[in-house]
Amino acid sequence: MARMKKSFSLLLFSLLVLASCEGSSSSSLSSSEAKKYVVSTAHDYYSYAVTTSFQFLREEGEVAPSDVYDEITSDFALGSRYMDTNLSYGGIQVNAKTLSEKEGTFEIDKAFYDILSFALEAEEMTDGYIDILSGNLNWLWKDSFPKDGETFSRPTEEEISSSILEMQESSLTLEEKNGKYYATKEGSALLDFGAIGKGYALMRLKEICEDNQLTYYLINAGSSSILVGENPYAEDRTFTVGVSDVEGMKFKVKNEAIGTSSVTNQHYFDVSANTLYSHVVNPKTGNAVPALTTAIVLGENAAICDVLSTYFLMLGESADVSAFEEMGYSFFFYDNRRSDPSVYLSEDFPITEE
Amino acid sequence: MKAKAFLQKHLGDIILFFVLLFATTLGTIFLLLAPTSSASGANIFCDDVCLLYLNLSSPQESVIYEEERVKELDPSLYGEEVEAAYEIEGALTPMVFAISQEGIAVLSSGCPSQYCVSLGYTLDPRKPIVCAYNHVHVEYVGEIASLPPSSSSSGVDIIV
Known part of the structure; x- marks a missing residue:
């Protein structure tokens, strides 16, 4: 009996030694544990590419608990399901697809109510230039961009006017009553969360990161909307950001959101007319010729960065940046069609010296 | 004499100890040297x-x-x-x-x-x-x- 006890103790000791060796040989940076490049969920907000990659989700050198990943993933996915104009989802009675296809008053979830509330605020902030009821007009232009050997067929003025009229004759209002939330949609306008979805998602994710005391993170919602905490690999804890449209340009950020609008991946250049058309369409004029080719906005609120990057790509320097700079946002505008393509750079934009 | 008596009394334990130690050492070496997947x-x-x-x-x-x-x-x-x-x-x-x-x-x-x-x-x-x-x-x-x-x-x- 005593011998058995000793043997068991020795065996246990051996197992502990083996286990500790396994633990010490694996790095906290291993791909399976740290999930530095986990692409957890990718869901569409508005029929266009959205990427989620949760990088550096670590807390003081330790991996964030798995339930934090789960919270972030489920929150992002849930937002997507509300804003998806293509599909309906179980458990969500009313989403963007419903409101796009039907008219009437619908009881909605609080989460969707909050998204729609922000969309209406964005419309007010941009004097109507960011309008979630502009889906018809946006699709009119997007469908005209040729694919696979097709020829470009520019929308006619009649088609554009008709889409604008459809939008103007439509409305979306929200109401909260007795703890319930309602959305009233009138008209045949399609919803489009193009300028809002990703930034809104990041704004929500930032709250989750802060609630969980996460310090080091980089959340990439498709290169055009990015949220960063601190960089654990850099001495100054900043992330170095390159700009694909501007060779050699780099800037450094930490604890900030980056909103980028660019024509690079979504545009058509009509050679015959020497005109560049983009996916960003002015809802008041129906014009798809952007004032800039790249607009980058830095600031605390990812949702506002997303909105403003689209707004300024559309209007360029004809829109006033000063009011937003006073709110703490900084801007970089670029237009590769001009002889001097650097259009505007805020004084405090953290560009690095080359 | 005391050492001999000790060895005789605990021979089985000593053998078992060294067998386990050998196995642990082998296991550790294996873990440290085992190729990690680089694919x-x-x-x-x-x-x-x-x-x-x-x-x-x-x-x-x-x-x-x-x-x-x-x-x-x-x-x-x-x-x-x-x-x-x-x-x-x-x-x-x-x-x-x-x-x-x-x-x-x-x-x-x-x-x-x-x-x-x-x-x-x-x-x-x-x-x-x-x-x-x-x-x-x-x-x-x-x-x-x-x-x-x-x-x-x-x-x-x-x-x-």
Whole structure:
């Protein structure tokens, strides 16, 4: 009996030694544990590419608990399901697809109510230039961009006017009553969360990161909307950001959101007319010729960065940046069609010296 | 005499101790010297379902998980550089993925933006491959997934 006890103790000791060796040989940076490049969920907000990659989700050198990943993933996915104009989802009675296809008053979830509330605020902030009821007009232009050997067929003025009229004759209002939330949609306008979805998602994710005391993170919602905490690999804890449209340009950020609008991946250049058309369409004029080719906005609120990057790509320097700079946002505008393509750079934009 | 008596009394325990110590040492050496996987690959997900594993080191050893939704294609149809090609069923349209020496590319997709196609061949985790229209994304695994982005030669952590 005593011998058995000793043997068991020795065996246990051996197992502990083996286990500790396994633990010490694996790095906290291993791909399976740290999930530095986990692409957890990718869901569409508005029929266009959205990427989620949760990088550096670590807390003081330790991996964030798995339930934090789960919270972030489920929150992002849930937002997507509300804003998806293509599909309906179980458990969500009313989403963007419903409101796009039907008219009437619908009881909605609080989460969707909050998204729609922000969309209406964005419309007010941009004097109507960011309008979630502009889906018809946006699709009119997007469908005209040729694919696979097709020829470009520019929308006619009649088609554009008709889409604008459809939008103007439509409305979306929200109401909260007795703890319930309602959305009233009138008209045949399609919803489009193009300028809002990703930034809104990041704004929500930032709250989750802060609630969980996460310090080091980089959340990439498709290169055009990015949220960063601190960089654990850099001495100054900043992330170095390159700009694909501007060779050699780099800037450094930490604890900030980056909103980028660019024509690079979504545009058509009509050679015959020497005109560049983009996916960003002015809802008041129906014009798809952007004032800039790249607009980058830095600031605390990812949702506002997303909105403003689209707004300024559309209007360029004809829109006033000063009011937003006073709110703490900084801007970089670029237009590769001009002889001097650097259009505007805020004084405090953290560009690095080359 | 005392030592001899001790040895005689506890011989079995001593033998057992050294056997266990030897086994522990062997196990430790094995763990420390065992080759870690350096293969790079990528999982293709549609929603939360992994459809396909692309083996970037040996493309012919890629693995189809959902046979009803993935079809292996003849790579020679897509160019000399293509080593393997697969068509997958996304949420809304089919997509064609290819592997070459330069990485992974979406050769075609039915999505309106074609953002995923415009990325071309890439092995850069800083520019993840996603077609959100089709609810499809790529997750890198293995060595490529374990490199910190700041180790890149350009010194850029992310590209907008």
